Amino acid sequence: MELLSDLVKSPTSGKPTKQQIIIDLLSREGGACLEEMIEATNWQKHSIRGVISGSLKKKLGLKVQSRITGNVRSYFIEAVTNNAEVR
Secondary structure, three states: OOHHHOOOOOOOOEEHHHHHHHHHHHHOOOOEEEEHHHHHOOOOHHHHHHHHHHHHHHEEEOOEEEEOOOOOEEEOOOOOOOOOOOO
């Protein structure tokens, strides 16, 4: 089984892609807010939301959830169980 990080590494440089940076942020305990992802990738809000819904959810099959604490929405990747299949 391929590791998720291997699926999104840049084929030419081996550096993590911006998509991988977002996955890493969302995989942290507590996830990440939109502002943290903007700062890490230098992308605009709509680009980050597009990656979350298009690439992470639809293409990679990750379960990305969000929660609101106070006035801040945080996104996180729900833990994958042994029975779940990652595409």
